[in-house]
Amino acid sequence: MKKRKYLLSLLAIIVSTTYSNSETTEATPPVGNQKALVVYFTRTGNTKQVADFIHKTIESDRVELKTVEPYPESYNELLTQAQQEINSGYSPPLSTTIENMESYDIVFVGYPIWHGTTPPPIVTFLTEYDFSGKIVVPFCTSASSSGSSSFQKVQQLCLQSTVLDGLWLMSSSVESSQTRILEWLNRIGILGDNGTGIETVVDTKNTHSVSITESYLHVSGDFNRLTLINMNGAEISRTKEKTMPVGNLPAGIYFLKIDTKNNAMVTKKVIKK
Template structure:
C-alpha cells in the first residue's frame, strides 16, 4: 500500500519519469542473433526496441544454402559433429554488456552452429544471458541447457520460444516475457 502511494506521488511530481521501467539505469544490453529466414531477425528487432539494446547480427563466414533440405542436412551434420563455423565478424569484446539476449532458430532442438561459435568466443562470468528462439514446433528444445554449457559463469534467464509464422504478431508476447523476467527499458 505504501509503495503504491509512493509511486503515485512520484508519478504526479515527475510526470515524465517512467515508473514501469524494469532495467536498471546504465545497464548495457546487447541483442545478438543469427537468422537464416528472417524470423529471428524480426524477433531480435522487437526485443531491441523494447529494451533499448544494441544489436549485433551473427553472420557465418560461409552462407548457408537457401534451399530448405540443404540447410537442414548441413545443420544436422554440423550439430552432430560439434562444428563451430567461422563468423564474418564479431564484437571484439562483450565486457561492456551486462545483459546479452541471444537469438537463434531452433535447429535439431538446439541453437544454430554460428550461435555456438559466438557463445564459445567470450567470457560470460557475471553476465545475464537471455535466449530466444524461433521454431516450427520444437520450442526451445534443449538450447537453454546448451547455452548454459557454453556460457560458464553466466546467469541464463528463461528463454522465449516463438513459432516462426507467429513472429510478426508476437510483440505483446515479447513485452509480457520481458516484464516477467524484469528486462524492459
C-alpha cells in the same frame, strides 16, 4: 489480472503495432541502467523480427551474426549441413566481430531452432566470447520444435553467467507476438520492478515456488542447491536449505539459480524491498 493484460496490450500498441522499421519509439533502459546487447542469427528473418522488437523496446545495441561461409539457400541442403555440423560438434567461424564485448552487462541471444537445438553459429558465438558475470537471455523461433533443449545448451555453454528463462516463439506467430515478448521481458525482470516487493514464480516442470520477504527467501519443492546472484553477476549466497536469510541485503533485484534434482538449472528473478 484483466488490468495487467490491458496495460500490456496497450504497451504493445504504443511500442509497435507491427515489426516495422520505424525508429520513432524511444526504447526503455534495462533495469539498473545496465548496458544491453541484442545478438541474433537468422536465416528466414523470423528471429530478426523478434530481435528488432526487443531492440526497439529495450535500450540496446544490436548485431547480426554471420558465418564466414554462408549456409546453402536450399532448405534441404541446409538441413543436411546443419545435421552434420551438430553431429560432429563443428562450430563454423563467424565473420562478425563484436567490439568491447566486456562492456555489456546483458546479452540477448536469438536464433532459429535447427534439428531441435541451438544452431552451430550460436555455439561458436557463446564459446568465442567471455560471458563470465554477464546476464544471458536466450530467445528462439521455430516452425514446431520447442526451445527447451536449446536453452539447456545455452546454460551449459554459459556456466559462469546468469542465464534467464528463454522465450520460444512459433515462426507462424512471430508477427503477432509483441504482447508475449513484453510479458516475457517483464517476467524475467529486464523491464524493471513490478512493484509488488514479493514475487512468487512457479516452475511448471519442477514445481518450485519462490518467494522473498524483507528477511528471508523461501523455495518450496526439491532441489540440490540455491545460489543467489546480484545484478552484477556476483554470487551473494549459497545454501542447500529451503530458506535463505536475506535481511542484510540491500533492496533491489536479484537472480536465484535453482540446481534441480534432475540436474537442470532454473533461474528466477526475485525482488527485495
